[in-house]
Amino acid sequence: MKSSLVLxxxxxxxxxxxxxxSTSHHSTFTDFVNPLVGTDSEFTFSNGNTYPAAAMPFGMTxxxxxxxxxxxxxxxxxxxxxxxxxxxxxxxxxxxxxxGDFSIMPMTGEIKTDFTQRASRFSHDRERxxxxxxxxxxxxxxxxxxxxxxxxxxxxxxxxxxTEKAILIIDAHRKNSEIHLFPNENKITGITRSNxxxxxxxxxxxxxxxxxxPFTNYGVWTDDEMMNESxxxxxxxxxxxxxxxxxxxxxxxxxxxFISHAQAWLNLKNEIGGDSFEHTKTKGRSxxxxxxxxxxxxxxxxxxxxxxxxxxxxxLLFPRIFYxxxxxxxxxxxxxxxxxxxxxxxxxxxxxxxxxxAVYPFFTILFPERDAEIIRGWIxxxxxxxxxxxxxxxxxxxxxxxxxxxxxxxxxYFKGIRDFDIDDAYAAMKKDGTVPSPDGAYGRVGIxxxxxxxxVPSDKYGEATARTLEFAYDDFCxxxxxxxxxxxxxxxxxxxxxxxxxxxxxxxxxxMWGRFADGSxxxxxxKIRWGNPFTEGSTWHYSWSVLHDINGLIHLMGGRDxxxxxxxxxxxxxxxxxxxxxxxxxxxxxxxxxxKMGQYAHGNQPVHHVLYLWNYAGQPWKTxxxxxxxxxxxxGPGPDGLCGDEDNGQMSAWYxxxxxxxxxxxxxxxxxxxxxxxxxxxTLFLPNGEKFEIVARGNAxxxxxxxxxxxxxxxxxxxxxxxxxxxxxxRIEFLMAAEPNEAWASEEEAAxxxxxx
Ligand code: CA
Numbered sequence: 001m002k003s004s005l006v007l008x009x010x011x012x013x014x015x016x017x018x019x020x021x022s023t024s025h026h027s028t029f030t031d032f033v034n035p036l037v038g039t040d041s042e043f044t045f046s047n048g049n050t051y052p053a054a055a056m057p058f059g060m061t062x063x064x065x066x067x068x069x070x071x072x073x074x075x076x077x078x079x080x081x082x083x084x085x086x087x088x089x090x091x092x093x094x095x096x097x098x099x100g101d102f103s104i105m106p107m108t109g110e111i112k113t114d115f116t117q118r119a120s121r122f123s124h125d126r127e128r129x130x131x132x133x134x135x136x137x138x139x140x141x142x143x144x145x146x147x148x149x150x151x152x153x154x155x156x157x158x159x160x161x162x163t164e165k166a167i168l169i170i171d172a173h174r175k176n177s178e179i180h181l182f183p184n185e186n187k188i189t190g191i192t193r194s195n196x197x198x199x200x201x202x203x204x205x206x207x208x209x210x211x212x213x214p215f216t217n218y219g220v221w222t223d224d225e226m227m228n229e230s231x232x233x234x235x236x237x238x239x240x241x242x243x244x245x246x247x248x249x250x251x252x253x254x255x256x257x258f259i260s261h262a263q264a265w266l267n268l269k270n271e272i273g274g275d276s277f278e279h280t281k282t283k284g285r286s287x288x289x290x291x292x293x294x295x296x297x298x299x300x301x302x303x304x305x306x307x308x309x310x311x312x313x314x315x316l317l318f319p320r321i322f323y324x325x326x327x328x329x330x331x332x333x334x335x336x337x338x339x340x341x342x343x344x345x346x347x348x349x350x351x352x353x354x355x356x357x358a359v360y361p362f363f364t365i366l367f368p369e370r371d372a373e374i375i376r377g378w379i380x381x382x383x384x385x386x387x388x389x390x391x392x393x394x395x396x397x398x399x400x401x402x403x404x405x406x407x408x409x410x411x412x413y414f415k416g417i418r419d420f421d422i423d424d425a426y427a428a429m430k431k432d433g434t435v436p437s438p439d440g441a442y443g444r445v446g447i448x449x450x451x452x453x454x455x456v457p458s459d460k461y462g463e464a465t466a467r468t469l470e471f472a473y474d475d476f477c478x479x480x481x482x483x484x485x486x487x488x489x490x491x492x493x494x495x496x497x498x499x500x501x502x503x504x505x506x507x508x509x510x511x512m513w514g515r516f517a518d519g520s521x522x523x524x525x526x527k528i529r530w531g532n533p534f535t536e537g538s539t540w541h542y543s544w545s546v547l548h549d550i551n552g553l554i555h556l557m558g559g560r561d562x563x564x565x566x567x568x569x570x571x572x573x574x575x576x577x578x579x580x581x582x583x584x585x586x587x588x589x590x591x592x593x594x595x596k597m598g599q600y601a602h603g604n605q606p607v608h609h610v611l612y613l614w615n616y617a618g619q620p621w622k623t624x625x626x627x628x629x630x631x632x633x634x635x636g637p638g639p640d641g642l643c644g645d646e647d648n649g650q651m652s653a654w655y656x657x658x659x660x661x662x663x664x665x666x667x668x669x670x671x672x673x674x675x676x677x678x679x680x681x682x683t684l685f686l687p688n689g690e691k692f693e694i695v696a697r698g699n700a701x702x703x704x705x706x707x708x709x710x711x712x713x714x715x716x717x718x719x720x721x722x723x724x725x726x727x728x729x730x731r732i733e734f735l736m737a738a739e740p741n742e743a744w745a746s747e748e749e750a751a752x753x754x755x756x757x
Contacts, residue, residue, distance in 0.1 A: 029292035030285055032302075032309035035129040038646050040078040040639035045594075046587050046603065048642030048651070049094050050314070051076040052129040056284060057291050057316040058347075058370070060152040060324075061256045062089050065127075065136060066103060069115050070173060073097055078639040082119035083136060085171065086147055088154070088207065088256060092318060092349035092648055096393045099195035100205030100258065103171045104156065108141045108163040111241050113221050118169065131313050132284030148281040150271035151321060153255045155280040166244040170209065174237045179220055181231040181240055186211040188240055189261050198395040198441070200339030208264040211252040217243035251277050258334040258394075259341055263324055270325060291316055294366050295656075299680025299699065306637035308659060311652035315362055318355070318648035319347040319374060322394055336395030337385030347377035348394035350648055353470075354605045356404035356411075358653035361664035361672075364415045365726060368687055371412050372419040378405050379421055382428040387442035398441035401463055401535055402470035403432035410477035410668035413484070415723045426485060429478050433471075433494060444471055449517065455503040458514030458522050458533040462581070465504045465514050465533035466606075469545040472501040476548035476755065477668040498755065501546045504533075505556045510566075511539040528599075531580035534606075536588050538577065540570055540599040541606045547666040550616040551754030560617040560748075567614055571598045571626060591644045595634060597626075602634050603644020608654050609665040612673040615719035616751045620674070621705050621740030623719075627658050627675035628704040660684075661694050661734070662721060669753045670723035674745075676704050677734060690729025698736045706744055707737040719745045720752035 038048020055062035066087040067080035073094025075087060085103030105118055112118040120138035127136040135146040142161040147154050160166035170188060172179050178191040188209040195203055219226060220233040220240050227233065244250050255268030272280055292312055300308065323333035323345045333346035363371040382388050388406075391399035406429045413422070434451070437443020446456035446464065450471055458464035475497040482490035506513035506521050514522030514533030522533060527540055534542045546553045554563045575593045579585060591603030601607055611630060614622040634643040635655050642651050657663045661677030677696040684692040698707075709716040712730045721732065751757065 028289055029309055030131055030288045032305040033131045033288070033292070033313045034306050034310050034637060035131060035134075035313070036078060036639050037307075037310045037637065037641040038314075038639070039076055042074060042077065044585075044587055045590055046642075046645050047640040048644075048646045049074070050642070050646045051089070051091070052134065053089070053317060054130070054132065054134040054147055054149045054154075055317060056132075056149055056151045056287055058151075058319065058321045059149060059317070060321045061100075061149070061154070062317070062320075063087065063134065063147050063149050063154050064089050065134065067119075071097075078124075081121055083122045083138065084115045084119035085169070086134070086145060086156070088205075088254070090205075090320065090349060090394070092320075092393050093351065093645065095645075096351075096391075096397065096399065097196035099199065099203075099394065100192055100256070101194050102173050102177075102190060102192045102205070102207060104254070105169045105171065106138065106141065106143050106145060106158045106160070107167050107169065108143060108160065109165050109167075111167055111169070111221075111226065113169055113171065113223070113239055113241070131288050133281050146277070148277060148284055150280060150284065152257065152267040152324065153253060153271045155272060155275070155277045156252050156254065157277045158250045160244060160246070160248055160250070162247045164246060166246060166248060166250075168242045168244065168250070169239060170242075171239040172237075176234065176236060177238045178234045179232070179238050179240045181218055181220070183215060183218055183231070186214055189264075190240075196393070198393055198397040199336050200395070202339045203336065204258070206257045206259070206261045206264045208255045208261055208268060209252055210268070211242075211250060213244055213248060213250045215242040216245060257324055258322065259324055259332065263326075266327065267324055288313070294685045295660075296683045296685070297659075297679045298682070300678075303637045304659075304678070307635050307641060308656065310637065310641070311635070311655045314646055314652035315359055315649040315656065318359075319350040319377075319392070322346040322348040322377070333380070335380075335384045336392070337381055340384075342380065342384065344380050345373050345377045346380055347374050348392050350389075351391045351400055352389070352404035352408070353391070353400035353402055354647040354650040355653075356407040356667055357605060357608050357650055358657055358664055359649040360408040361411055361667050362653045362656060364412060364417060364723065366684060366687065368412075368415075368417045369419070371408075372417050375409055375412055375420045375425065378409075379424050379428065382424065385442070387437065388428045388432060390442055396439070396441035398439070401445070401467050403442075403444055403474055404470070405429075406432060406474045406477040407667045410481050411664075411670075413481060414668065414670045415727065422485070426481055426487075429481060430490060433475055433478050433497070447471075450500070451497070453503075453517065454500045455515050457517035459516040462532050463535045465512055466535040466537075466542055466545070468504045469501050469512065469542060472498050473545070473547045475500070480668060498548060499552070501549070502552070502556065507556075510557065512543040512545075513539060526578055528576045529578040529580040530586070530589060531582050536586070536604050537601060537606050538580070538599075541601055541604070544610045544613060545606060547609060548669065549755045550613060550665075551751070552756040554617055555756075563617045564614055564619045564622070567610070567622070569598075570610070571600050573598045575599060588644060595643055597630065601644075602630055605647065605650055608650070609663065612663050612665050612675060615673050615745070616754065618746045618748065618751075619742075620719045620745050620750075621742060623673075624676040624705050624740070627663075628678070631655065631658050631676075631678055661696070661732075666753065671720045671753055672723065672726070673720050673752050674706070674709075674718075676706065677736075684726070686727065686729055688727070688729065692726045692729050693731040695731065695733040696736050697733065700736070700738075702738045703736040705737050705740045707735040707741045708744060709734045717745050718750045718752075
């Protein structure tokens with residue numbers, strides 16, 4: 001199914017046309033970014049659940065065409081045939097929803113403000129989605145829209161046909177919006193308070209618009225009423241309409257801020273100023289080029305390049321910058337935690353349950369300064385809200401489990417990234433690991449019982465075993481920090497806690513399982529039942545969630561051979577499932593079946609490290625085979641190119657790491673576990689000015705196995721590589737073969753780090 005749609009979207013003539021559209025003769029990195037990847041999704045089946053964001057790296061405000069009604073998390077669906085506006089969006093996931101959003105829609109003829117009525121037909125043939133530019137022809141209005149984003153603003157250009165009624169609608173969306181018109185200055189300001197929770201009462205997104213063309217007529221509207229020539233309106237759902245002369249090209253700039261209108265004007269001045277539309281577009285293109293050129297791949301097909309650089313773009317969209325620059329050029333932010341404006345950085349929109357696994361480890365290699373600034377943002381969240389977030393959008397959201405900011409702090413720290421307040425970071429980590437939280441939106445649910453019993457009891461809490469496993473891994477991260485900082489008592493405490501994964505191992509059935517507060521095992525064991533005591537998975541998916549002590553898990557599972565046999569079984573057994581506490585087939589279940597990799601459910605995050613685990617037990621060739629298989633079958637360059645929710649870069653970061661040839665199985669421990677590099681050569685251009693080269697000699701579709709390897713020309717017989725080796729620059733070279741070399745890196749000493757190794 002994947003390949004047929006891939007062909008439909010980008011093969012042959014279409015691809016050539018796509019590349020020929022670039023402004024230079026040589027295709028550049030941005031030409032290979034296809035923001036439409038992942039947009040062929042729906043509630044029941046996710047091929048990514050993405051929208052085609054035109055946005056800057058980590059951009060505060062992104063811009064996307066909207067095909068659905070306001071409030072529908074699937075903002076843009078590839079199969080749709082109508083567009084109802086270009087939306088300013090901050091949405092991190094359709095399951096979380098949008099906030100601070102508003103939309104802009106040109107039309108001709110009658111003024112229509114309703115989402116369905118105002119929508120125009122469009123065709124993918126007359127649409128172009130790029131990371132720094134989006135354009136579409138609105139066929140019903142014979143009008144072309146173009147948008148070029150900056151970090152917090154955007155430049156628009158609308159080309160109207162010959163018509164007496166060239167109209168622009170500005171829709172400030174619901175939840176007490178405001179709109180103010182200043183016709184003499186060709187300006188509009190507005191406020192949108194749209195949100196889905198996780199914000200203080202004074203939350204607002206301020207927007208300002210400045211036109212290059214005077215509007216000939218204007219007014220404001222509500223859902224029920226048009227008010228000609230009125231200039232200001234507040235209400236549940238308000239907007240503005242403007243008229244322009246026939247046959248005009250209208251250019252305008254839109255600024256956004258979470259602080260004030262004055263700040264939005266300042267953002268606009270800082271980011272666009274007097275620039276032309278073309279200049280804004282060119283600047284955006286070069287901003288992206290400067291990031292994407294940090295990885296060069298050789299020997300890739302065009303489809304692979306599109307898949308790779310689109311993944312790279314997705315990894316650089318989240319978390320979003322949530323700070324702005326004041327008159328003095330200093331960072332300031334509206335706090336989604338206490339509602340005040342503070343100095344310093346802030347970021348928003350991240351599900352750490354997803355992103356700790358590979359997104360942040362990726363930042364540590366190529367974006368260490370950004371990584372440190374993001375961590376300073378989470379430390380500010382702790383200072384302003386009292387806790388690290390565990391899901392932000394833009395403030396605390398009660399979603400998923402674990403307190404994984406611990407992971408990314410420890411990962412940065414042990415990779416030498418320490419440009420943040422280590423004392424405050426450690427205090428926040430320790431609080432997560434010890435203090436009961438009054439609210440499920442932060443801290444660890446069941447922490448007191450977890451400390452008392454050594455596990456979260458499944459008769460008292462939902463998702464109890466998943467929590468136990470993830471808390472134990474987070475405790476590993478705290479343990480390492482405590483040891484290094486000389487907090488011996490803490491190190492002893494958390495060092496014991498991190499082994500709690502053993503308490504939910506059920507030896508009678510050889511899987512992780514639920515355990516009641518009285519110590520007994522939860523009855524009615526099922527290998528295929530999703531949900532409680534797990535999260536979005538079954539014990540097939542969660543029994544491997546001991547990232548820091550795979551060696552300990554090997555012992556529990558009866559040794560290296562039976563550990564490998566269990567992995568083999570997971571990949572080959574039937575993808576059966578039981579709805580469990582969900583009560584219906586959630587999309588992750590369907591996606592597991594679509595993966596055609598047995599019980600390996602790559603469409604969701606808990607298994608993302610699992611294909612790398614044969615490396616810990618003497619059978620690395622199986623990792624090589626299955627990683628290559630996943631890379632080739634679960635990712636593609638078209639609208640259905642992902643096999644489950646993209647989730648703030650995690651699905652994409654897995655692809656980037658896995659195609660480069662290694663993966664961060666245990667963030668917090670500065671090492672990566674080796675898989676099967678996809679390209680003949682990949683070069684990482686490091687922030688220290690050096691480069692790290694990954695060469696795969698003899699690589700081919702069938703040559704998925706590592707015959708031998710050298711690191712900086714010395715034979716390399718381990719299944720892992722230290723972060724330091726990559727970060728200081730060098731070269732790892734693999735010789736690839738069609739048959740496994742079972743002698744390469746299969747001894748016990750070749751295995752990666754485990755705490756009980
Ligand atoms: Ca997910």
